Amino acid sequence: MQCVACGARYPPHPRLVRCPRCGGLLDVKVEPARPPSWRLWEQRRPGVWRYRELLPAVSGVKPVSIGEGATPLVELENIGRMLGFRRLYAKNEGQNPTGSFKDRGMTVAVTLAKAAGARALVVASTGNTAASVSAYGARAGLRRIVVVPRGKTALGKLAQSVLYGADIVEIEGSFDDALRAVMEAVGRDARLYPLNSFNPWRLEGQKTLAYEVVEALGGEPPDWVVVPVGNAGNISAIWKGFRELHRHGLIDRLPRMAGVQAEGAAPLARAWRKGLNEPLFVDKPETRATAIRIGHPVNWPKAMRAVRESNGVFTMVSDREILRAQAMLARLEGVAVEPASAASLAGLIKLVEEGVISSDETVVIVLTGHGLKDPQAMLEAGARRYVAAGVEDAVKLVTSLAGG
Amino acid sequence: MQCVACGARYPPHPRLVRCPRCGGLLDVKVEPARPPSWRLWEQRRPGVWRYRELLPAVSGVKPVSIGEGATPLVELENIGRMLGFRRLYAKNEGQNPTGSFKDRGMTVAVTLAKAAGARALVVASTGNTAASVSAYGARAGLRRIVVVPRGKTALGKLAQSVLYGADIVEIEGSFDDALRAVMEAVGRDARLYPLNSFNPWRLEGQKTLAYEVVEALGGEPPDWVVVPVGNAGNISAIWKGFRELHRHGLIDRLPRMAGVQAEGAAPLARAWRKGLNEPLFVDKPETRATAIRIGHPVNWPKAMRAVRESNGVFTMVSDREILRAQAMLARLEGVAVEPASAASLAGLIKLVEEGVISSDETVVIVLTGHGLKDPQAMLEAGARRYVAAGVEDAVKLVTSLAGG
Numbered sequence: 067m068q069c070v071a072c073g074a075r076y077p078p079h080p081r082l083v084r085c086p087r088c089g090g091l092l093d094v095k096v097e098p099a100r101p102p103s104w105r106l107w108e109q110r111r112p113g114v115w116r117y118r119e120l121l122p123a124v125s126g127v128k129p130v131s132i133g134e135g136a137t138p139l140v141e142l143e144n145i146g147r148m149l150g151f152r153r154l155y156a157k158n159e160g161q162n163p164t165g166s167f168k169d170r171g172m173t174v175a176v177t178l179a180k181a182a183g184a185r186a187l188v189v190a191s192t193g194n195t196a197a198s199v200s201a202y203g204a205r206a207g208l209r210r211i212v213v214v215p216r217g218k219t220a221l222g223k224l225a226q227s228v229l230y231g232a233d234i235v236e237i238e239g240s241f242d243d244a245l246r247a248v249m250e251a252v253g254r255d256a257r258l259y260p261l262n263s264f265n266p267w268r269l270e271g272q273k274t275l276a277y278e279v280v281e282a283l284g285g286e287p288p289d290w291v292v293v294p295v296g297n298a299g300n301i302s303a304i305w306k307g308f309r310e311l312h313r314h315g316l317i318d319r320l321p322r323m324a325g326v327q328a329e330g331a332a333p334l335a336r337a338w339r340k341g342l343n344e345p346l347f348v349d350k351p352e353t354r355a356t357a358i359r360i361g362h363p364v365n366w367p368k369a370m371r372a373v374r375e376s377n378g379v380f381t382m383v384s385d386r387e388i389l390r391a392q393a394m395l396a397r398l399e400g401v402a403v404e405p406a407s408a409a410s411l412a413g414l415i416k417l418v419e420e421g422v423i424s425s426d427e428t429v430v431i432v433l434t435g436h437g438l439k440d441p442q443a444m445l446e447a448g449a450r451r452y453v454a455a456g457v458e459d460a461v462k463l464v465t466s467l468a469g470g
Numbered sequence: 471m472q473c474v475a476c477g478a479r480y481p482p483h484p485r486l487v488r489c490p491r492c493g494g495l496l497d498v499k500v501e502p503a504r505p506p507s508w509r510l511w512e513q514r515r516p517g518v519w520r521y522r523e524l525l526p527a528v529s530g531v532k533p534v535s536i537g538e539g540a541t542p543l544v545e546l547e548n549i550g551r552m553l554g555f556r557r558l559y560a561k562n563e564g565q566n567p568t569g570s571f572k573d574r575g576m577t578v579a580v581t582l583a584k585a586a587g588a589r590a591l592v593v594a595s596t597g598n599t600a601a602s603v604s605a606y607g608a609r610a611g612l613r614r615i616v617v618v619p620r621g622k623t624a625l626g627k628l629a630q631s632v633l634y635g636a637d638i639v640e641i642e643g644s645f646d647d648a649l650r651a652v653m654e655a656v657g658r659d660a661r662l663y664p665l666n667s668f669n670p671w672r673l674e675g676q677k678t679l680a681y682e683v684v685e686a687l688g689g690e691p692p693d694w695v696v697v698p699v700g701n702a703g704n705i706s707a708i709w710k711g712f713r714e715l716h717r718h719g720l721i722d723r724l725p726r727m728a729g730v731q732a733e734g735a736a737p738l739a740r741a742w743r744k745g746l747n748e749p750l751f752v753d754k755p756e757t758r759a760t761a762i763r764i765g766h767p768v769n770w771p772k773a774m775r776a777v778r779e780s781n782g783v784f785t786m787v788s789d790r791e792i793l794r795a796q797a798m799l800a801r802l803e804g805v806a807v808e809p810a811s812a813a814s815l816a817g818l819i820k821l822v823e824e825g826v827i828s829s830d831e832t833v834v835i836v837l838t839g840h841g842l843k844d845p846q847a848m849l850e851a852g853a854r855r856y857v858a859a860g861v862e863d864a865v866k867l868v869t870s871l872a873g874g
């Protein structure tokens with residue numbers, strides 16, 4: 067492992083989640099015990115662990131798995147036609163066990179935590195991460211503790227964690243206080259294992275999205291991968307996945323990465339536009355796309371590197387554009403996502419308009435979470451409702467709609 | 471096609487959804503154009519259409535597909551150990567595109583509807599069926615119309631249909647009135663295509679669950695398949711799937727089918743207990759497991775046949791047993807389901823206690839819908855909540871929980 071900030075190197079260990087010297091992010095480098103190959107992988111059942119040559123070595127425990135990964139790559143024929151694309155695809159991560167891409171990372175990180183003897187998982191999160199930690203902790207037989215600021219989270223957002231049997235600790239204070247409590251507790255008690263976004267082992271699982279995309283496209287990478295950016299871990303992980311395939315000779319070229327942020331929470335996109343090398347952090351991020359409502363993205367150094375190395379781009383879109391894209395995906399393609407996921411389609415549309423992405427390129431947009439994650443947003447899409455006074459009236463209404 | 475009630479035979483046609491002579495249920499018989507084989511199927515991408523030799527022939531249109539099927543068969547190690555099983559599995563249908571098993575059937579039925587020239591899909595439903603019809607209709611570019619009794623459905627239950635852009639017709643009357651309006655409208659206007667539970671083409675897609683189970687178990691069927699029973703289509707479809715594998719020499723024995731109903735909506739289980747050949751219909755079904763709250767199951771003749779032919783059983787469980795099973799699945803295995811799905815685990819526990827199912831048998835329980843389908847039920851599972859006055863207090867709390 068190597069620190070992204072100070073360059074210090076360490077032998078890999080599951081408990082190393084930040085640089086002990088400077089507190090910086092750590093990069094994981096996996097040296098495969100045997101050469102990875104498509105032929106080898108194809109013989110195994112689909113999912114994250116099919117690619118185990120490129121995952122961290124786990125000894126002594128079985129992978130903590132609930133059927134994550136192997137999500138469909140859906141061809142967006144209708145939207146593609148509208149935008150002039152012949153090869154436009156969506157990787158629908160909402161079909162993971164807890165309804166988001168987080169499960170890919172959690173299967174790896176929780177397996178390592180268990181192998182390292184952890185007794186309890188702990189995370190400061192109110193959203194998809196909390197749900198995923200709670201599920202994988204349950205599966206692993208580990209205690210799972212979710213720390214949230216008190217009074218700032220509707221319990222409904224934590225409904226999944228509740229069902230998965232997490233302990234919910236509500237702290238009088240801010241989200242930063244919750245995160246500080248997590249790190250402090252982990253420092254004092256080795257039975258605890260932290261799963262916040264800085265955990266580099268989660269990215270090792272998330273990178274398998276790249277492998278699946280290439281496999282589904284018959285061994286070829288796309289020209290562009292468009293990813294919603296919140297804490298910026300996913301775009302970093304996916305890029306790492308493609309780079310590793312390239313390094314091991316499994317693809318012969320690399321895609322370009324496009325990171326999409328919401329205008330009210332766009333520290334990376336705003337910095338990118340100005341040619342800066344560091345984010346323009348946002349203290350009070352605001353967007354309807356709650357899963358990417360993050361003003362201080364933890365993984366920004368990795369994400370900046372991913373976009374720069376890949377000759378990619380950051381962009382930002384308005385909430386209106388996001389919600390419009392959400393409705394387009396549902397109504398033209400039958401794919402329901404939470405608003406944050408739709409940022410990738412909104413971003414693609416913008417990048418096509420700006421001439422950055424051309425419609426003769428092959429594009430994959432990443433849909434990060436299921437529509438069911440945010441029932442309120444589904445309703446806000448607006449219903450066409452009609453009232454019928456009785457059966458005969460309903461029959462007339464229905465037949466007139468059939469012709470509409 | 472053949473009528474289950476009067477035995478009349480018809481050449482297969484997508485528009486035949488009930489017997490024109492007597493109104494009875496129709497059975498579909500697929501004659502494969504070439505012999506089905508595991509080797510053939512394994513070469514195709516996973517999902518419902520991999521098995522197309524045993525699906526209705528479709529000509530002229532591409533399958534209307536959103537990445538349905540290929541759901542994980544999750545080994546329930548922790549619950550299995552508790553019950554003494556060595557081979558206990560759950561087929562998690564919640565990981566389908568709209569979050570339930572309905573998608574398997576809809577991809578087939580909507581493809582046929584499109585091929586037959588339908589302009590609009592119509593269904594009377596407030597739940598998982600409406601969501602699935604709305605998604606596949608959107609994907610197919612067809613209008614989708616959901617008819618519901620007015621004032622009896624919270625719009626929240628229809629949130630998915632709203633996002634998928636369905637027309638929602640609210641009729642002053644009962645659910646039966648809604649269904650009557652659908653059938654009447656379909657009879658008058660050939661542009662409309664009905665997708666309620668009597669539609670036999672949906673079952674052709676749903677039967678692929680059996681194929682996937684056998685594939686995941688290395689070519690062997692389980693000893694038992696335990697299925698929640700509402701309108702009774704799924705248990706009928708799954709049994710049909712196993713029978714077809716057997717007929718074509720792809721398995722050499724058949725599983726036994728166990729159908730599980732909620733006590734307050736148990737027309738089949740109550741009839742079974744008394745040795746009757748017809749259901750004891752329930753006019754006011756009541757259960758927390760809304761997806762199986764059905765007193766007059768449409769597909770009862772097929773379901774009775776499935777259980778009888780397979781030397782299986784119907785049983786029923788209380789809402790308390792269902793909710794306990796739901797929490798067990800989430801907290802011991804990391805699998806979150808809606809209450810109706812948990813009926814299968816509750817039923818299994820009961821059948822083990824009664825000595826009907828033995829723990830040295832291989833059992834697959836079918837989990838029909840995702841936990842996110844019913845957020846309220848997730849919250850009702852009960853949270854362990856703690857309040858911390860500040861960071862230091864939270865640290866103490868978290869470390870004490872780690873040791874608990």
